[in-house]
Amino acid sequence: MTQIMRMSALYAPTLKEVPNDADIVSHQLLLRAGMMRKSATGLYSFLPLGWRVIKKIENIVRQEMDAIDAQEIMMPELQPSELWHESGRWDDYGPELMRMEDRHGHGLCLGPTHEELITDLVRNELKSYKQLPLTLYQIQSKFRDEIRPRFGLMRSREFIMKDAYSFHASQESLQQTYDDMSDAYARICERLGLDFRPVQADSGQIGGSVTCEYHALADAGEAELASCTCGWAANSEVAACLPHPTEYAETELKKIETPGVHTIAELAAFLNCPESSTVKAMVGKDAEGNPIALFVPGDHELNELKAERTIDGFALMSDEELEAAGLPKGSIGCVGLPQGVRIVADSSLQGIAHWVVGANEDGFHYVGAEQGRDFTVDVWADLCTVREGDTCPECGKPVSMCRGIEVGQVFQLGTKYSQNMGATYLDENGKEQPFIMGCYGVGVSRCMAAIVEQHSDEYGIAWPASVAPAHVCVLPLVVGDDVVQPVAERVARELAELGVEVVLDDRKERPGVKFAEADLMGWPLQIVVGKRGVANQELELKVRSTGEKSTISFDEYAEALAFAKRASKPIASFLEQAANVRMEAAVTTVRSQMK
RNA sequence: CGGGAUGUGGCUCAGCUUGGUAGAGCGCUGCGUUCGGGACGCAGAGGCCGCUGGUUCAAAUCCAGUCAUCCCGACCA
Numbered sequence: 001m002t003q004i005m006r007m008s009a010l011y012a013p014t015l016k017e018v019p020n021d022a023d024i025v026s027h028q029l030l031l032r033a034g035m036m037r038k039s040a041t042g043l044y045s046f047l048p049l050g051w052r053v054i055k056k057i058e059n060i061v062r063q064e065m066d067a068i069d070a071q072e073i074m075m076p077e078l079q080p081s082e083l084w085h086e087s088g089r090w091d092d093y094g095p096e097l098m099r100m101e102d103r104h105g106h107g108l109c110l111g112p113t114h115e116e117l118i119t120d121l122v123r124n125e126l127k128s129y130k131q132l133p134l135t136l137y138q139i140q141s142k143f144r145d146e147i148r149p150r151f152g153l154m155r156s157r158e159f160i161m162k163d164a165y166s167f168h169a170s171q172e173s174l175q176q177t178y179d180d181m182s183d184a185y186a187r188i189c190e191r192l193g194l195d196f197r198p199v200q201a202d203s204g205q206i207g208g209s210v211t212c213e214y215h216a217l218a219d220a221g222e223a224e225l226a227s228c229t230c231g232w233a234a235n236s237e238v239a240a241c242l243p244h245p246t247e248y249a250e251t252e253l254k255k256i257e258t259p260g261v262h263t264i265a266e267l268a269a270f271l272n273c274p275e276s277s278t279v280k281a282m283v284g285k286d287a288e289g290n291p292i293a294l295f296v297p298g299d300h301e302l303n304e305l306k307a308e309r310t311i312d313g314f315a316l317m318s319d320e321e322l323e324a325a326g327l328p329k330g331s332i333g334c335v336g337l338p339q340g341v342r343i344v345a346d347s348s349l350q351g352i353a354h355w356v357v358g359a360n361e362d363g364f365h366y367v368g369a370e371q372g373r374d375f376t377v378d379v380w381a382d383l384c385t386v387r388e389g390d391t392c393p394e395c396g397k398p399v400s401m402c403r404g405i406e407v408g409q410v411f412q413l414g415t416k417y418s419q420n421m422g423a424t425y426l427d428e429n430g431k432e433q434p435f436i437m438g439c440y441g442v443g444v445s446r447c448m449a450a451i452v453e454q455h456s457d458e459y460g461i462a463w464p465a466s467v468a469p470a471h472v473c474v475l476p477l478v479v480g481d482d483v484v485q486p487v488a489e490r491v492a493r494e495l496a497e498l499g500v501e502v503v504l505d506d507r508k509e510r511p512g513v514k515f516a517e518a519d520l521m522g523w524p525l526q527i528v529v530g531k532r533g534v535a536n537q538e539l540e541l542k543v544r545s546t547g548e549k550s551t552i553s554f555d556e557y558a559e560a561l562a563f564a565k566r567a568s569k570p571i572a573s574f575l576e577q578a579a580n581v582r583m584e585a586a587v588t589t590v591r592s593q594m595k
Numbered sequence: 596c597g598g599g600a601u602g603u604g605g606c607u608c609a610g611c612u613u614g615g616u617a618g619a620g621c622g623c624u625g626c627g628u629u630c631g632g633g634a635c636g637c638a639g640a641g642g643c644c645g646c647u648g649g650u651u652c653a654a655a656u657c658c659a660g661u662c663a664u665c666c667c668g669a670c671c672a
Contacts (some may be wrong), residue, residue, distance in 0.1 A: 148671090
């Protein structure tokens with residue numbers, strides 16, 4: 001039997017009004033429903049209900065990790081600086097790493113992640129290829145001194161994360177675990193009730209690595225995603241989608257006077273053509289300071305991340321540098337550039353023979369600038385930030401844009417840490433080899449916010465049953481009498497005996513308050529016990545996610561109870577039986593969330 | 596770190612321009628009336644007006660500094 005939570009004793013202070021400093025739905029509702037409170041910027045305390053949700057999420061993650069033979073451990077949050085010096089990240093990580101000293105002046109940091117610690121943990125014991133592969137994980141608080149913590153749990157300075165690390169003797173073995181992890185992540189998202197997408201992501205500075213982010217789709221998400229009906233999806237930072245520029249109908253190179261025209265919008269309006277018929281120029285420099293002109297279709301933006309990937313040490317030039325190089329901002333083009341300026345252009349422009357570009361002279365543009373005749377592109381590359389309608393690299397259909405919350409990422413690390421930190425094993429030939437590693441993270445507290453973003457309405461949260469702080473809320477509309485309350489107490493007890501998590505609103509509150517707060521807190525199923533119902537020998541059910549209401553008679557309820565007692569999964573089976581009796585569609589929703 | 600804004604009972608906010616004994620609603624306590632979708636009446640408790648300094652007979656209000664919070668940007672697991 002599970003414990004009945006009595007609302008009369010529950011510490012869950014609700015707020016009628018929207019807190020001033022919360023501006024996304026999940027943040028507002030988690031505060032309003034009494035699930036958490038802010039302790040300082042980017043630091044939150046979880047109250048009993050919120051903490052129950054966190055534990056539910058953790059357990060789902062734990063089960064899926066255990067199911068793929070990852071083993072749970074627990075490492076310290078406080079870490080010695082030596083290990084970070086060894087990996088090189090004490091200097092590389094930047095101010096986001098929370099550093100401190102102990103009384104002896106010994107350097108420490110609060111762990112933002114645990115690659116160093118885990119590598120150190122295994123390097124002395126894990127010595128033979130026979131012991132590989134090995135996957136370890138933990139669920140604990142992480143610390144990152146974010147420049148700008150915001151959006152409640154979405155980007156906080158202390159947050160709960162599951163981090164897993166795998167060790168391998170071969171790339172094939174790493175790939176196997178990586179695939180297992182990917183599958184587990186998909187199952188985790190499904191069980192959390194998240195509408196999610198695995199998306200291609202930036203592999204960061206670690207070249208050649210394989211990585212995939214798991215995003216919960218939500219407008220409040222910080223990441224912009226491009227996705228296609230064929231299933232392909234990518235973070236806009238990396239999405240390699242081709243724009244489709246259009247050709248301006250002029251094949252002769254003509255210099256035209258364009259007084260006052262400096263922006264693409266002005267140019268397109270001046271020529272009465274779409275922006276996609278113009279070519280936008282940006283000028284940067286490489287690591288040696290050599291100038292490079294980059295060209296993209298006029299209706300697209302240069303993606304600086306992509307430019308950096310194409311050109312070693314790339315940085316855009318400042319206005320002063322442009323002036324010094326004799327380049328008129330707003331009128332730069334590929335014809336008649338100063339000596340030594342290399343031309344890099346977006347691959348999509350390869351098919352456009354004649355360009356509309358600046359004439360490198362204020363107030364003038366060229367039309368009909370022909371590739372090969374009037375200028376030559378040195379390098380073709382993927383340079384654009386993806387836009388709605390660009391071409392999917394997988395199937396060629398137009399992609400659409402949406403926003404996502406990154407709730408997880410899987411990553412093939414390779415040997416970066418094992419090499420830096422001398423973590424090696426002996427292979428079949430007795431030869432020392434660095435471990436091939438993978439790492440895999442799930443933002444547990446961030447998942448909580450993502451779930452609320454996806455499962456809420458004007459009345460409050462509608463938790464998926466898998467993570468709800470309790471499955472059922474029993475609402476006696478009268479307390480202290482000998483008619484309604486005894487029935488509510490009995491129902492709560494019987495459900496609790498079945499293993500159903502029950503909260504009983506035994507407060508002396510008016511019905512309106514109880515209804516409003518039950519909706520706000522988001523219990524998946526409400527069972528209302530009122531004078532009217534008891535008189536008719538029936539209970540009222542309301543499924544929070546659909547809002548559907550129905551009644552079931554005491555007899556039908558008893559039948560559902562008996563059915564559930566015989567079945568192995570009491571919660572689901574109670575609901576299933578209740579569904580058979582009455583509210584099929586509605587309860588099916590709750591039930592499907594329970595698996 | 597740049598730009599913008601805000602700090603007044605637990606919460607949401609008014610008052611500040613034009614200095615003169617601190618306000619409302621919600622929440623909280625008590626009593627009464629209510630009681631199927633965040634009730635009503637009466638009576639209460641609760642505030643160094645973020646902090647420090649200045650101007651002034653007098654500062655929530657004007658000035659300076661400082662701290663904190665939020666938003667945008669830069670930055671970034």
